[in-house]
Amino acid sequence: MLKTDQPVIDFVNEIKDYLPxxxxxxVVFGFDAQQLKVLLLEWKDEEAWCLPGGFIKISESMxxxxxxxxxxxxxxxxxxxxxxxxxxxxxxxGPKFKDHIKKTQKVLQNKGVSDKKTLGWxxxxxxxxxxxxxxxxxxxxxxxxxxxxxxxxxAIDKLPELIIDHNHIVTKALEHLRVQLNYLPIGISLLPxxxxxxxxxxxxxxxxQKPLERSNFQRKMLKLGIFIRLEKQMTGAANKAPYLYSxxxxxxxxxxxxGIGFTY
Amino acid sequence: MLKTDQPVIDFVNEIKDYLPxxxxxxVVFGFDAQQLKVLLLEWKDEEAWCLPGGFIKISESMxxxxxxxxxxxxxxxxxxxxxxxxxxxxxxxGPKFKDHIKKTQKVLQNKGVSDKKTLGWxxxxxxxxxxxxxxxxxxxxxxxxxxxxxxxxxAIDKLPELIIDHNHIVTKALEHLRVQLNYLPIGISLLPxxxxxxxxxxxxxxxxQKPLERSNFQRKMLKLGIFIRLEKQMTGAANKAPYLYSxxxxxxxxxxxxGIGFTY
DNA sequence: GCTTTATTTTGTTATTTTGACACAATAAAT
DNA sequence: ATTTATTGTGTCAAAATAACAAAATAAAGC
Numbered sequence: 001m002l003k004t005d006q007p008v009i010d011f012v013n014e015i016k017d018y019l020p021x022x023x024x025x026x027v028v029f030g031f032d033a034q035q036l037k038v039l040l041l042e043w044k045d046e047e048a049w050c051l052p053g054g055f056i057k058i059s060e061s062m063x064x065x066x067x068x069x070x071x072x073x074x075x076x077x078x079x080x081x082x083x084x085x086x087x088x089x090x091x092x093x094g095p096k097f098k099d100h101i102k103k104t105q106k107v108l109q110n111k112g113v114s115d116k117k118t119l120g121w122x123x124x125x126x127x128x129x130x131x132x133x134x135x136x137x138x139x140x141x142x143x144x145x146x147x148x149x150x151x152x153x154x155a156i157d158k159l160p161e162l163i164i165d166h167n168h169i170v171t172k173a174l175e176h177l178r179v180q181l182n183y184l185p186i187g188i189s190l191l192p193x194x195x196x197x198x199x200x201x202x203x204x205x206x207x208x209q210k211p212l213e214r215s216n217f218q219r220k221m222l223k224l225g226i227f228i229r230l231e232k233q234m235t236g237a238a239n240k241a242p243y244l245y246s247x248x249x250x251x252x253x254x255x256x257x258x259g260i261g262f263t264y
Numbered sequence: 265m266l267k268t269d270q271p272v273i274d275f276v277n278e279i280k281d282y283l284p285x286x287x288x289x290x291v292v293f294g295f296d297a298q299q300l301k302v303l304l305l306e307w308k309d310e311e312a313w314c315l316p317g318g319f320i321k322i323s324e325s326m327x328x329x330x331x332x333x334x335x336x337x338x339x340x341x342x343x344x345x346x347x348x349x350x351x352x353x354x355x356x357x358g359p360k361f362k363d364h365i366k367k368t369q370k371v372l373q374n375k376g377v378s379d380k381k382t383l384g385w386x387x388x389x390x391x392x393x394x395x396x397x398x399x400x401x402x403x404x405x406x407x408x409x410x411x412x413x414x415x416x417x418x419a420i421d422k423l424p425e426l427i428i429d430h431n432h433i434v435t436k437a438l439e440h441l442r443v444q445l446n447y448l449p450i451g452i453s454l455l456p457x458x459x460x461x462x463x464x465x466x467x468x469x470x471x472x473q474k475p476l477e478r479s480n481f482q483r484k485m486l487k488l489g490i491f492i493r494l495e496k497q498m499t500g501a502a503n504k505a506p507y508l509y510s511x512x513x514x515x516x517x518x519x520x521x522x523g524i525g526f527t528y
Numbered sequence: 529g530c531t532t533t534a535t536t537t538t539g540t541t542a543t544t545t546t547g548a549c550a551c552a553a554t555a556a557a558t
Numbered sequence: 559a560t561t562t563a564t565t566g567t568g569t570c571a572a573a574a575t576a577a578c579a580a581a582a583t584a585a586a587g588c
Contacts, residue, residue, distance in 0.1 A: 020284065020285065021283055021285055061354045061355070062353070063353065085347065086347065088327070089325040090324065090325045091325070125283070129350050137428075178445070184444065187508070
């Protein structure tokens with residue numbers, strides 16, 4: 001891994017280039033067969049898990065910062081990324097926060113960072129803005145950051161305890177995902193380019209966390225007129241093979257603007 | 265007006281008590297007979313209009329700051345207030361911003377504030393978080409702030425040019441209002457406690473900016489089971505008088521949690 | 529090759545919802 | 559008593575929904 005891919009190193013060298021008191025945390029959603037997953041960083045030695053995040057350069061917009069951070073973690077360039085909430089409560093700074101700061105400073109010192117300015121900067125109050133991303137996890141190459149040993153996909157219903165209020169941030173992101181479902185490019189962002197109706201249904205079921213009626217789901221989806229039917233996918237199983245579909249991108253985007261009037 | 269109601273005075277005296285680089289701007293919606301209105305501040309001498317806003321104390325959460333700011337402008341204590349977006353683009357800092365800073369510094373100097381720290385603080389990059397509020401404008405007592413001469417309700421379709429990106433902030437707030445319509449306590453927050461179905465319909469028409477069919481609107485609304493029918497309102501006109509309604513608060517809130525499945 | 533098995537795709541049908549318009553009820557003015 | 563404007567309720571065809579049924583089909587077993 002190149003040093004230029006480690007933003008905290010840059011940050012340590014040039015604190016003055018970053019806005020103080022503001023950070024960004026990203027909830028990156030991926031979908032794998034049955035499960036909705038989230039990209040997490042694991043701090044092996046310190047036993048901590050957290051969301052990918054970072055800081056904002058003075059010369060850079062918040063959106064640019066979020067894209068930069070996500071590119072560093074996923075290697076993806078054009079990501080569907082939405083800001084969803086800014087977390088500015090003082091409740092963030094309880095004992096869990098203090099515990100986190102100790103670990104952070106420990107890691108920094110272990111890596112040879114000892115100047116007081118940096119250690120103090122990290123320990124001050126931050127207002128963090130949450131972004132959620134929808135990506136095809138098959139196309140990502142997860143990379144740990146300065147503080148972490150691994151970067152991996154974890155199923156949404158098996159999340160470990162995360163630092164500070166990061167569990168809360170994930171919960172909020174998921175709420176936004178559900179509420180805005182009809183306005184977000186769920187399918188096209190989270191699925192591979194070719195998929196079956198069952199894949200699509202499982203995705204919606206994972207997000208809504210409730211089962212949907214198979215035949216009605218299929219008919220209603222197809223009626224939207226945003227799919228292109230491709231060849232059949234021979235599954236090798238002793239039964240009828242499903243058709244593969246891809247999205248008609250133009251029609252999909254047109255429909256999204258008005259909101260897909262889909263009832264689940 | 266008391267000096268304690270003028271937050272910028274406090275701010276000037278105690279810059280160190282506020283977070284640098286973060287601000288709050290509020291889009292306060294009210295509804296008056298036919299029109300959706302927004303609360304604006306007018307800087308008479310400098311010919312500027314802006315949204316009510318302010319800064320965040322170090323000891324205070326962002327939500328508390330927004331409530332404090334709105335209490336100062338409206339005299340209301342329990343306000344429906346939702347954070348909707350954080351504006352962190354660098355495009356905010358174009359010529360319009362520089363123009364605004366000049367005016368701000370002029371006002372400060374006219375009012376006897378001349379220390380460089382304050383003048384510089386004001387001119388730095390701010391990330392501003394937008395909140396929108398829904399209030400019964402009949403219950404408000406609009407108060408101008410340190411920079412403004414008047415604080416008044418302006419119809420949403422007759423907004424003047426506002427400072428920096430405040431027009432954009434209003435547009436974004438309105439978008440959120442529309443998209444989240446079925447999850448927000450529109451009626452109970454914006455209407456007086458007793459209202460007619462026509463009042464309610466005009467409110468929805470103002471937000472959605474499209475006409476709705478009278479009889480169907482009425483039937484569908486009443487079917488939600490969240491209204492209490494009161495006495496008739498004698499209008500004095502030569503025609504049938506409408507019933508007055510109030511909300512059944514408990515049922516209304518229950519319904520809002522799932523989202524009112526209303527189609528318009 | 530014929531039958532079995534599991535799954536997909538298309539059909540059917542009763543019920544509910546929607547949208548558009550009709551009509552009766554009614555408060556005040558003429 | 560009649561007129562007028564608006565409200566509240568009625569009607570009805572078309573569309574959408576939900577639940578279930580039946581036909582189609584890819585591979586395995588015999």
